[in-house]
Amino acid sequence: MGFDRIFNLLENAPQAVETWPPYDIERSDENTYRVTIAVAGFSDDDLDISHEPNLLIVSGERKKQDEVEYLHRGLPVRPFTRRFELADHMTVTGASLSNGLLTIDLVRQVPEEMKPRRITIAKQDGARKAGQVEKPKQAA
Numbered sequence: 001m002g003f004d005r006i007f008n009l010l011e012n013a014p015q016a017v018e019t020w021p022p023y024d025i026e027r028s029d030e031n032t033y034r035v036t037i038a039v040a041g042f043s044d045d046d047l048d049i050s051h052e053p054n055l056l057i058v059s060g061e062r063k064k065q066d067e068v069e070y071l072h073r074g075l076p077v078r079p080f081t082r083r084f085e086l087a088d089h090m091t092v093t094g095a096s097l098s099n100g101l102l103t104i105d106l107v108r109q110v111p112e113e114m115k116p117r118r119i120t121i122a123k124q125d126g127a128r129k130a131g132q133v134e135k136p137k138q139a140a
Contacts (some may be wrong), residue, residue, distance in 0.1 A: 006091040021060075021080055035084065040100035041077040047102060051092045058102070071084040089114075 017119040035056070039047060042060045050057045061079040087108065094105045 004074075020078075021082070023082065028122060033090075033106040033108075035088070035104045037082065037102045037104075038100060039097070039102045041075050042100075042102075043098045047097065049092070049095055049104060054086050054088065056086055056090075056092065056104070056106070058082045058084075058104070082115065 021038050023035060026034045026036070028034060035058075037058060039060055042062060046062050047058070047060045057083040059079070062077050086106070089110050090106050090108050092104060093107050096103050
């Protein structure tokens with residue numbers, strides 16, 4: 001499994017069903033990603049982020065409605081849920097809301113026992129060749 005799978009899974013999140021709110025996905029380095037979602041009009045209290053194995057769910061619903069009479073209301077503030085399928089071993093490291101953009105930082109942390117490792121080949125002396133089995137020495 002390559003690291004590009006993570007990007008492909010994030011990028012291929014269900015888009016045909018829901019296109020709002022818009023979002024960007026950035027890859028900072030081999031194991032670090034950032035999802036930025038445009039959530040103008042929502043406060044941090046209106047947003048919820050949950051992380052399940054291989055799934056990031058972001059939802060928003062305005063809890064308080066303005067007591068304003070709008071002549072034109074062009075900013076959508078309808079409830080939403082965005083689901084992002086994540087690759088194995090992805091964890092959320094932080095989230096912030098600034099200037100109408102919700103930013104979620106992700107990192108891939110593969111456990112040491114699952115990382116590829118190099119196996120060294122033992123050197124053998126001239127008497128033994130690969131594949132030979134030594135016979136036990138007999139007591140004198």
